[in-house]
Amino acid sequence: MIADEPTATTFFSKLFGLTEKVAIVTGAGSGIGHGIARYLAAAGARVVIAEISPEAAARVTDELNAARPESAFAIRTDVSDEASVAATMRATLERFGRIDILVNDAGIFPTTPIAEMTLQDWERVQGVNLRGTFLCLRAAALQMRKQGSGGRIVNISSIDSLHPSMVGLAHYDASKGGVNMLTRSAALEFGPDKITVNTVLPGMIATEGVAAMSKGAPTTMAQSTATFGARTVLGRVGTPEDIAACVLFLAGDAASYITGQTLVCDGGYLIG
Template identity: 40%
Template structure:
């Protein structure tokens, strides 16, 4: 197994893409720390699926929008599992509003979770690795909107653009420590959180028309890219974004999604 004796921490792992990543890493031998806002039925379901796949792990409740909680999450995860080798910054939210209507609290929430949380989780992880002089992997779940404009989601796009530049900067700075840093950028992924889109043909059909592969992605598609970047096969890859979008980035005309707020983890 590729991740035998490795420990991964996956934020936002209670559902959707985060759950898919946690289960895939567990299937390949990793012990996985399932980090989510609450230790609830969703996060426990992820843990159960990991056990069914033959993996081990634990659940940690943490609000990644708070720096003290992020630092405590990494410290507690390392204490429970003995170490952490792979950090997957997956937790994220988005909020729909025209630019003139964005409130400070909405902006702060999106940037705190999507960008600040990933920044300080990476910092805590790097400090943890430094205690033993080990290398490691940082993988951020970004979005095609690190590159593609997203009208009515300015704060979300800003957070993902920030993640893109943070990844590149850390890749250069941390390379001498044996730490690689990369992004996985999903496009339109079939998760329960996207139910309003999936259930509305008027929104879904134009989107599918813009995806060259003519289907939505799945959490499994994203998890496969994460598993690759976390593995020894990607030892010489750092500072890169892998787009998991069916070609959507290169053939896209924006149609505004009429929903309020949805998590992207």
């Protein structure tokens, strides 16, 4: 049956296609979020680029709309700000009429040892990574509940939520641990509404954000990716597309019986 071309196409588009779906991707202006937005749009979704940088959002929106007209729409969003998140939900409904998928990708990862960490450093990271995930999740889940046809929420955490990779990321690691538990609690609460909530835990992924983090560091981006890549079982660092493929799976019909789970995508780093 799957060898037959038209039937195979129907079969795969039922499992992985997102035609008619409306997806919000936070932090979609660069790196992993950009990859996720591209994959969701390629699968047929209309994608809201919910990004704090208007320039980055415009670049990605133009790229997606050039590939498929009207497939993307940018809304300047600061996920850590409740009013901004509410405005993004409203603008999405005005533009596309519904919300089917939310991907909480926006995140920051400044490095500071605990000994030098100020309360502001701590609050800023929790504000974007954990409060931001909560604010977007709550707003989108309530809208999905109102629509009554289920939904998909995918949070982007990190393997650092399971095992710290270096000194300086305590605030980040704690925020991502929080995202993992928020995922499970939300899955429990919104399961009766047929809303699934899952988390992807990336290993090291070569992105603009990682390149910026490495600027001025004693090791260059190339050196640290080579070192990290060599420590994975698969011998390389990840790409935004590696994570986007996980999100595409969790956002589609193929994953309709999966909720409250964490999917590690790290090239085998943690088992190595």
